[in-house]
Amino acid sequence: MDTAITGLDQGALSAVARVARIDRGWSTAYRSMDEARGAAPPLRVRNIGADVAVGDWILPDADGERVAEVLPRKSAFVRRASFDGMRAVSDTLAANVDTVFLVHSLGSPPSPRRLERELVLAFDSGADPVVVATKPDLVGEVDAPLAQLREVALGVPVWVASGKTGRGVDALRRRAEGNRTLTFLGASGVGKSTLVNALLGGARQATSEVRDGDQRGRHTTVAAELLPLPDEGWIIDTPGVRAVSLWLSGDGIERAFADVFDLMDHCRFRDCKHDREPGCAVRAAIESGELDPIRLTSLERLVEEEAALEEEQRARERAADRRAGGRTRPPDAAEFDDSWDD
Numbered sequence: 001m002d003t004a005i006t007g008l009d010q011g012a013l014s015a016v017a018r019v020a021r022i023d024r025g026w027s028t029a030y031r032s033m034d035e036a037r038g039a040a041p042p043l044r045v046r047n048i049g050a051d052v053a054v055g056d057w058i059l060p061d062a063d064g065e066r067v068a069e070v071l072p073r074k075s076a077f078v079r080r081a082s083f084d085g086m087r088a089v090s091d092t093l094a095a096n097v098d099t100v101f102l103v104h105s106l107g108s109p110p111s112p113r114r115l116e117r118e119l120v121l122a123f124d125s126g127a128d129p130v131v132v133a134t135k136p137d138l139v140g141e142v143d144a145p146l147a148q149l150r151e152v153a154l155g156v157p158v159w160v161a162s163g164k165t166g167r168g169v170d171a172l173r174r175r176a177e178g179n180r181t182l183t184f185l186g187a188s189g190v191g192k193s194t195l196v197n198a199l200l201g202g203a204r205q206a207t208s209e210v211r212d213g214d215q216r217g218r219h220t221t222v223a224a225e226l227l228p229l230p231d232e233g234w235i236i237d238t239p240g241v242r243a244v245s246l247w248l249s250g251d252g253i254e255r256a257f258a259d260v261f262d263l264m265d266h267c268r269f270r271d272c273k274h275d276r277e278p279g280c281a282v283r284a285a286i287e288s289g290e291l292d293p294i295r296l297t298s299l300e301r302l303v304e305e306e307a308a309l310e311e312e313q314r315a316r317e318r319a320a321d322r323r324a325g326g327r328t329r330p331p332d333a334a335e336f337d338d339s340w341d342d
């Protein structure tokens with residue numbers, strides 16, 4: 001945590017600026033705490049050619065007109081933006097985050113499958129995840145739903161907090177000590193902006209009622225925004241994310257499914273498919289009730305999703321190579337026939 005970037009604490013902003021919001025190719029960024037607190041107009045620069053995300057540290061060009069450089073990110077949430085299967089495009093939700101709160105409402109049935117995906121994204125981001133269960137006031141007892149979330153949140157804290165009643169908010173705030181950056185990931189209507197307001201100590205972010213029938217939110221927050229906390233640290237409010245689609249994963253899947261991977265290490269055969277092979281530790285754990293079979297299915301689905309994305313990326317790279325290099329040689333001919341090149 002002692003990189004040049006985190007070394008720039010709230011009081012020491014100067015030539016570099018931190019991106020607070022992005023509107024149609026323009027970044028609004030803070031060069032000083034006065035700007036962050038609204039006492040001075042912030043910097044507005046064009047993003048032309050720069051891949052900028054909220055939370056990034058940037059260097060404007062000499063005229064202060066455009067982003068000259070985006071400083072290396074300490075962490076970043078990258079998801080797949082398009083779902084149409086035509087072309088994979090990545091989308092960076094927030095950058096330079098220390099703690100990400102994965103927010104789930106106790107007002108709806110727990111969704112451990114969704115949490116699994118969020119954990120993969122969080123582990124891949126480089127930020128530390130904490131699961132936050134909101135709206136405890138809506139349920140009589142929280143133990144059962146919390147247990148369901150804990151079952152997939154291996155080694156990750158699961159807290160209860162409510163922006164409405166204030167319960168648990170101090171624990172969230174402590175994560176910002178040392179001038180750190182917090183953000184939220186969760187479905188619309190789970191109470192992210194309500195928590196942001198509780199942390200800011202005022203109604204800064206708009207919130208709105210969820211729908212009566214299914215408790216779904218109305219996508220009230222439409223763009224990510226970086227806000228300074230009153231004492232120290234930063235918070236990035238984010239729009240509700242409908243579906244958590246993976247981008248190319250680092251070791252996120254391995255970390256989020258460490259329990260299943262540990263079992264796989266104990267299968268008799270190295271190429272065990274965990275289907276009917278003798279000596280399969282995964283099957284044995286499912287039969288003894290130690291492992292929920294849905295977890296294996298989830299893992300397989302995520303691995304497939306990642307493999308499909310990697311394949312798509314490779315195909316695009318090949319297409320780009322072809323465009324750049326003109327004609328390509330069929331691999332077999334190239335290998336066996338030196339005279340192929342006409």
Ligand SMILES: Nc1nc2c(ncn2[C@@H]2O[C@H](COP(=O)(O)OP(=O)(O)OP(=O)(O)O)[C@@H](O)[C@H]2O)c(=O)[nH]1
Nearest residue numbers: 135162189191192193194207208209219220221240
């Ligand atoms: N009962 C109860 N309601 C809450 C709590 N936290 C938030 N709410 C309500 O839930 C609704 C949605 O809250 P928001 O904070 O707007 O949700 P959000 O996650 O920011 O939603 P998007 O911006 O759409 O992604 C509001 O009506 C809040 O008042 C809570 O702890 N208890």
Ligand SMILES: [Mg+2]
Nearest residue numbers: 192193220221
């Ligand atoms: Mg919101």
Ligand SMILES: [Zn+2]
Nearest residue numbers: 267272274280
């Ligand atoms: Zn096996």
